[in-house]
């Protein structure tokens with residue numbers, strides 16, 4: 001694993017490990033790939049798929065709420081839909097969407113040939129897929145979890161949730177948690193160690209910077225939820241009493257553990273999107289990012305402060321006025337670095353030669369929409385006011401403005417912006433614009449009225465209401481708008497696929513952009529950079545374009561271009577852990593089989609080594 | 624497996640382990656003193672630097688540190704949060720159990736102190752394991768690697784013994800909050816030790832296949848990093864679970 005000597009010492013009976021998969025095309029090549037670009041594409045498509053699944057669940061929920069006293073999805077079915085909608089969207093759609101961009105873009109932005117641990121990267125993807133399968137398998141195996149995405153104790157106990165739904169949910173999240181932790185560590189090492197010579201941290205593109213901060217958030221927040229999930233699993237299956245009041249346990253402990261993870265999690269979602277916006281706005285304003293350092297530092301500050309505000313989710317639990325005030329203050333404080341970013345973006349736009357291409361439309365929309373979400377956040381960040389808003393539709397409006405208006409809009413921007421790098425194709429500008437306006441309008445029409453419903457007293461997570469509450473008209477309107485939003489999002493993704501299949505070949509640098517990924521062909525060759533770049537300034541590529549001097553490069557390696565070998569092991573280890581999870585849910589022997597497979601493949605992984613090989617260099621001048 | 628049948632075997636093994644560890648310690652100390660002046664000599668230093676340059680010829684990283692080492696540093700930082708959450712849960716539920724047995728009903732301080740000592744010793748052996756391979760002395764490497772492995776195994780033996788003893792006294796995972804938090808925390812640590820023990824055994828075997836060499840000393844270094852971490856975590860756990868039960872001043 002260390003990248004030292006390619007010769008591996010292996011006894012005879014293990015020498016089969018030297019036969020590494022070499023297929024370049026077809027299914028096998030995707031299952032054994034270690035190329036960060038291919039893994040990025042896998043992440044992208046898989047998260048689109050789960051976005052679709054989560055979207056269908058949301059529309060079912062909205063259908064049930066479209067008028068008073070409906071009985072389409074009631075009781076547990078409704079609760080399962082709500083729970084799985086949130087879980088799918090957060091863990092299987094939005095977070096992996098960020099991972100897709102991390103994977104594809106970080107090595108390109110920092111001038112590297114791959115991530116630090118290519119096989120581990122493949123493992124992250126397969127673990128994510130395994131988690132998605134376990135979570136969604138519950139639908140077909142006795143019903144999904146129906147306790148809400150935050151799964152408050154004691155509702156989750158085996159007394160109140162006797163089916164296996166919650167167990168599926170726990171193990172699915174543990175698997176995706178492993179995936180994200182491993183990926184986060186991989187990106188941290190990649191960013192620290194694989195940067196092009198000369199690219200100090202303060203010359204790194206902002207997107208990579210936000211990825212760096214996000215990775216730390218993941219590495220430090222996920223262990224907490226993992227422990228919480230393990231404890232919960234033990235309570236349910238091994239008779240412990242961590243969350244059982246009758247035996248002295250404390251259900252509030254769950255809330256603390258969950259939100260210590262949960263609040264950093266919301267920044268895990270939104271910081272990558274901030275990073276994307278910070279790339280796009282300068283490119284389409286033809287100006288450097290205003291206050292690069294401030295943007296980076298405020299991102300890091302948000303990362304730190306994200307760990308200090310979790311109890312604002314628990315104001316109504318009864319923690320007392322002192323704790324509530326303390327967390328109100330920290331919550332208000334975190335709005336400061338967030339505001340700094342907003343001002344930086346606005347000042348980047350100021351006096352720029354602005355071009356409203358599709359990515360720019362999404363990026364500027366994000367600035368506006370996230371502000372709406374941030375302000376409502378500040379409103380319930382004040383404990384006194386939160387007593388009124390907690391668990392109402394007001395909060396639903398808040399987090400959809402932050403997660404969709406902040407997160408998803410950023411990723412849509414990123415999809416259009418980087419599509420040329422991903423696939424070498426560009427999206428149709430005219431249709432792209434139209435779709436944007438449909439998404440933007442239907443998004444606001446869906447979620448803005450929720451503020452009114454919330455202040456009008458409509459609680460979250462109820463499956464019906466009576467006519468005399470007077471919520472029917474707004475709800476009907478919201479449902480209508482949500483269907484429009486669902487359909488336009490679908491059209492967006494169809495448009496992406498159409499673009500990928502089309503003949504709209506993109507040039508290496510279609511947007512006249514600033515960062516290193518645009519200095520290589522679209523799509524990049526397997527080795528990314530034939531000649532590894534040397535960096536002297538922020539926006540090195542832009543500087544080289546305006547000064548008309550090519551980017552300096554490192555001397556070529558006489559052996560050729562160094563490449564990591566493909567491997568089956570990431571897939572097999574993940575399958576092992578997935579089987580073990582199913583086994584654990586049913587307490588069957590399958591868990592030992594699964595663990596056995598995992599262990600064998602793990603040793604295979606260690607013993608097969610990197611198996612590096614070399615590709616010949618392309619001719620000079622021809623990139 | 625029946626608890627009663629196992630106990631004498633484990634006891635015998637643990638006592639034997641303690642004995643071996645003491646002998647090893649003596650030997651290790653003698654060795655360590657002998658090796659000090661050698662590392663310091665200028666010639667050796669130059670030789671080491673030359674090799675460093677050679678090793679780095681292959682992997683060039685921004686910081687000069689190998690990727691794998693950074694990986695383990697970050698992983699262990701993340702692992703701290705893992706143990707941190709467990710320790711927090713333990714502390715929150717300390718003294719909250721509604722029924723016994725309570726900590727002082729079951730703890731055997733002497734026993735756990737001995738096993739703690741052995742785990743600490745193993746860290747010391749780990750240092751020697753690494754320094755032997757960095758000097759390219761494969762024989763010594765095997766010796767110390769196996770010793771470290773043995774210490775780890777002894778520690779696990781003690782832990783199994785302790786768990787069985789507690790179960791005898793009526794403290795099970797689900798007996799009370801103390802049981803739940805205690806077994807979860809020490810058990811998680813035990814799993815870490817077990818992984819380390821497997822790792823050490825793996826390196827030991829791998830060295831016979833020619834997989835552990837001076838040039839690949841980094842592989843041993845990261846195993847050491849992990850092992851020391853597991854040790855340090857145990858010190859924290861030992862203090863939090865056992866030492867905090869001791870009556871102050873008494």
Ligand code: HEM
Pocket residue numbers: 150266267269270312313331332334335338373374375376377378380381382386389390391395398399402403406407
């Ligand atoms: C200025 C920044 C923000 C502030 C001050 C803030 C404040 C709050 C507060 C006080 C709550 C609790 C409301 C309640 O349950 O009564 C909350 C809920 C929530 N926030 Fe934010 N927030 C901010 C940014 C974000 C961001 C960036 C995201 C996601 C990308 C986000 C996602 C959420 C979610 C998902 C919930 C609801 C959790 C649940 O109960 O299921 N927030 N926010």
Ligand SMILES: [Cu+2]
Pocket residue numbers: 262263266309310312313
């Ligand atoms: Cu929060």
